[in-house]
Amino acid sequence: MNPAQRLTLFLLMAPAILWLGLLIVLPHVEILVLSFSQRVAPRVYEFGLGNYLEFFTEPLYWRTFARTAIMSIMVTAITLVLAFPIAMYIARVAQGRLKAMLLLLCLLPFWVSELVRTLGWMMLLRETGIISYLLRLTGLASQPVELLYNDGAVILGLVYGGLLFMIVPLANALESLEPSVVEAGFDLGGSRFTVLRRIVIPHAMPGIVAGSIIVFMLTVGNFATPVLLGGKNGLWFTEQIYAQFITRFNWPQGAAFGILLLLLSSAIVAAGLRLTGQSLGTTLRQA
Amino acid sequence: MNRPSILWKLYIAAFYVFLFAPLLVVAIFAFNASPFPSPPWKGFTLEWFIGNGSVFGKPGVLMDPIWLTTIGNSFKIALPVALLAVIIGTVNAWVLERAEFRGKTLLAMMMLWPLVIPGVVLGISILAFFSRTANGLEDVLNTDIDSLRPGLPLVILGQLSFILTIATLIIAARLRKFDRSLEEAALDLGASRTRVLRTVTLPFLQPALIGAGLVALLMSFENFNTTLMLVGSDPPLPITMYGQMREGATPAINAVSLMLMLGVGGIASIFALTSKAQQ
Numbered sequence: 264m265n266p267a268q269r270l271t272l273f274l275l276m277a278p279a280i281l282w283l284g285l286l287i288v289l290p291h292v293e294i295l296v297l298s299f300s301q302r303v304a305p306r307v308y309e310f311g312l313g314n315y316l317e318f319f320t321e322p323l324y325w326r327t328f329a330r331t332a333i334m335s336i337m338v339t340a341i342t343l344v345l346a347f348p349i350a351m352y353i354a355r356v357a358q359g360r361l362k363a364m365l366l367l368l369c370l371l372p373f374w375v376s377e378l379v380r381t382l383g384w385m386m387l388l389r390e391t392g393i394i395s396y397l398l399r400l401t402g403l404a405s406q407p408v409e410l411l412y413n414d415g416a417v418i419l420g421l422v423y424g425g426l427l428f429m430i431v432p433l434a435n436a437l438e439s440l441e442p443s444v445v446e447a448g449f450d451l452g453g454s455r456f457t458v459l460r461r462i463v464i465p466h467a468m469p470g471i472v473a474g475s476i477i478v479f480m481l482t483v484g485n486f487a488t489p490v491l492l493g494g495k496n497g498l499w500f501t502e503q504i505y506a507q508f509i510t511r512f513n514w515p516q517g518a519a520f521g522i523l524l525l526l527l528s529s530a531i532v533a534a535g536l537r538l539t540g541q542s543l544g545t546t547l548r549q550a
Numbered sequence: 551m552n553r554p555s556i557l558w559k560l561y562i563a564a565f566y567v568f569l570f571a572p573l574l575v576v577a578i579f580a581f582n583a584s585p586f587p588s589p590p591w592k593g594f595t596l597e598w599f600i601g602n603g604s605v606f607g608k609p610g611v612l613m614d615p616i617w618l619t620t621i622g623n624s625f626k627i628a629l630p631v632a633l634l635a636v637i638i639g640t641v642n643a644w645v646l647e648r649a650e651f652r653g654k655t656l657l658a659m660m661m662l663w664p665l666v667i668p669g670v671v672l673g674i675s676i677l678a679f680f681s682r683t684a685n686g687l688e689d690v691l692n693t694d695i696d697s698l699r700p701g702l703p704l705v706i707l708g709q710l711s712f713i714l715t716i717a718t719l720i721i722a723a724r725l726r727k728f729d730r731s732l733e734e735a736a737l738d739l740g741a742s743r744t745r746v747l748r749t750v751t752l753p754f755l756q757p758a759l760i761g762a763g764l765v766a767l768l769m770s771f772e773n774f775n776t777t778l779m780l781v782g783s784d785p786p787l788p789i790t791m792y793g794q795m796r797e798g799a800t801p802a803i804n805a806v807s808l809m810l811m812l813g814v815g816g817i818a819s820i821f822a823l824t825s826k827a828q829q
Contacts, residue, residue: 275645276657278638283660286711287667290675297678345565352562356554365562372569374818376772378791379807383572385795386579386587393575396589426569484668486775487788491795501670501775508674508779518678521671528668 298519314519324503324520331500332527335482338418339475342425346474349426350433351463355440366434373427381491384420385411388492412494420488425478432477436470437463472539476532483528500524577811580804587801598805611805616790621806624786626702627777628770631709635766636759638710639717646718647725664712673779676708701782708780709770716769717762724758764821768814 301313318324353365372380387393388410398404410416440463448458464471489499504524507517579587583595585606595601596610603609611617646658664672677700684698697703728751736746752759774788781789787810794803 272645272649272651275641275649276651279642279645279657279661282638282642282711282714283657283663285679286676286707287660287664287672290672290679293679293682294671294675348558348561349565352554352558368566369569371815371818372573374768374814375573375811376788376791376807376814377774378772378788378795379576379810380572382791382795382803382807383574383576386575387572389588391586391588393589423568423572480666480668484670484775486670486778487792491792501668504670504674505778508677514678517674521674524668525671528666532666 294518294521297515298522300515302515308515314516315523317516318519318523327498327503328500328523328527330498331483332531334414334418334421335479336531338421338425338482339479341418342422342429342478343471343475345422346426346429346433350430350437350470353430354434354437355442366431369427369430377424377487380423381420381488384416384423384492388416388419411492412496414493414496417489417493417497417499420492421482421485424485424488425481428477428481429474432470432473433467434470436467436473440466468539472535476535479531479535480528483524483531500527573811576804576807579801580808582801582804585800587799587804598801606800608800608802611802611809614802617802617806620785620787620790623702623784624771626784627705627709627786628767630706631713631770632763632766634706634710635713635717636721636763638714639721639762640755640759642714642718643722643725646722661715661718664715667712669712669773669775670779672711673708673776676704676711676776677779680704680707699782700780702784704780704782705777705786708776709773712776713766713769717766720762720765721755721758724755728754761821764817768817771810771814 298314299310299312300308301311303309318328349369353362353369357365385392389395390407390409390411392410394410395404395408398408399406444462444466445458448462453461484501486499486501486505489497490502491497493499500520501524504517504520507513507520580598581594581596582591583593583597584590585608595605597605599610600612601610602613608614642661646654646661680698684695687698688694732750732754733746736750737743741749771786772788774792777786777789778792785793787806791803791806
């Protein structure tokens, strides 16, 4: 490589290096460093594990963390179960224009802002909302019913937000399944359940893993849905990060929470890959 | 397996009702002649779009300075983000597809990284890093650099941090399909490198450039998590909507949402058309 080529290459790489360096790597180094600085006096900080100790000793923090993790796993599982029959129908039953239309109809709501979708759920579920109104109109309830501000509403909103990201990879994976293999399964005397368990699900595994990872990451990192649909009972970990950074102005504590959230999301993703024997490379390609 | 049972079909139908119910509700109640975005239906009105506040005490979206400013802010953020995403994304795609150097795989992996970082964490890390930089520069230069503090420039950078990945991927996918013998033919025929770029390569990339720009525009308009951490006193649309939704809003928020849905639908259909032209 002559010097002129070297210079050209360097100039072409400069934007990427500036982007990844200034907006990704250095900021993450910054919150990592920040998370290990604890306040010893007003405006005086020193190195220490104080922020992480605070996380483990204050029940509100670690309970919110555990709650976020457990509920995100639940949301991912529910999304998978709900999405599977849809993906199966789109990939294996629907043909031609119906298939294209079903897939397009799935995509449409997800082009719309998360805030708009959440607004829709709030209007449906709240005490003065549409479901409560219809229940009274039909005589099924005698007074307004509050369906908002509970865990069910939070899970509903998060599942709704994750569905598309599950359906698309699932449908892609199911698409490539040979019908003759399924038929062979039935011919050999397998019941519907056996064929599903021994043939269809193993074949769809890359799609299942890809969809689950995306849905889990989106759910864990979500902010608006749990806060708006859960209200005071939302208690999502991202809300704690926001509170430390913006409301309490305790940045080192918030930075430690940010690192913990990053660890949680990476750990669960790694565990999921391990458990199903998939690699990140094939999974990302699948998505 | 090819004869779907009636139960399965019912489930599919119910699923699509579930999918569209919240959006329909938002759209329909934008036209309800009531000061609250809730039933009962009190008749059709356009007051929440163009009303000046004489009927319900609160103005419609297009007459309300708060909403108009916030829509303006969204454009002030989304347009630079889309433009920068296309330009830098093209250069990145070039590096990924054309250049040969050690550590290219590592760079390609790093470029995917922003997609697996939660948006809130991206937001706080950029906030913390730029505040430290601003404080450092303030000590040295004795002036406060406003653009490193929360506000529009920081929101633009924060959104770029992950939108660049998407733009790069879209443009690189198109560049990969390019037949390089076309460029060589043009060079053999005596065209300069810049002319080849202008008349052969860029026209080939055009659908992907438009597509990447539109996706960047959409993602910027709708981003909430990262923006929330970096926003100053000029909130874009999702931030204002969030605030109003917490406090309890008038049906004006439904009107904004409907306009947003129509805008997004328009952009999405242009994108679908350009990506069809790409194939």
